[in-house]
Amino acid sequence: MHQSDLGDLREQAERASRQARAPYSGLFVGAALRSASGQIHRGCNVENGALPLGSCAERGAIAAAVLAEGPDFGLVEIAVVAKTADGTVQAVSPCGACRQLIAESGPGARIGFHSTNNAWVIATSSELLPYAFVLPES
DSSP: OOOTTOHHHHHHHHHHHTTOBOTTTOEEEEEEEEETTSOEEEEEOBOOSSGGGOBOHHHHHHHHHHHHHOTTOOEEEEEEEEEETTOOEEOOOOOHHHHHHHHHHOTTOEEEEEOGGGOEEEEEHHHHOTTOOOOOOO
């Protein structure tokens, strides 16, 4: 049974954040997701001197899941944790690009992240991106 507060994924995301490469922002982000098959996949942010070329932790975790499970991977839930170099937890929610990828990978997926005042929030993908872009069916 999965913890309702995503506690197991939250711990995995925190561990993934320690692997992040964040020499420019100093914000170390980790993500851990659970797929429809029950597997857990992790990712971390990787910054680059050409700033737009960096990658988000959420996209890294989803890419790892697709690599492991194939294109039919389905996202059930994902936790995101961000910390500064000294270990201080930071409020962070998925960026717009990650929200779109999460919505496409798991309509109705649950997303956990720290909000202001260090509160742990869980929202659905449709709550974070109510008007997600959807390709017309062919």
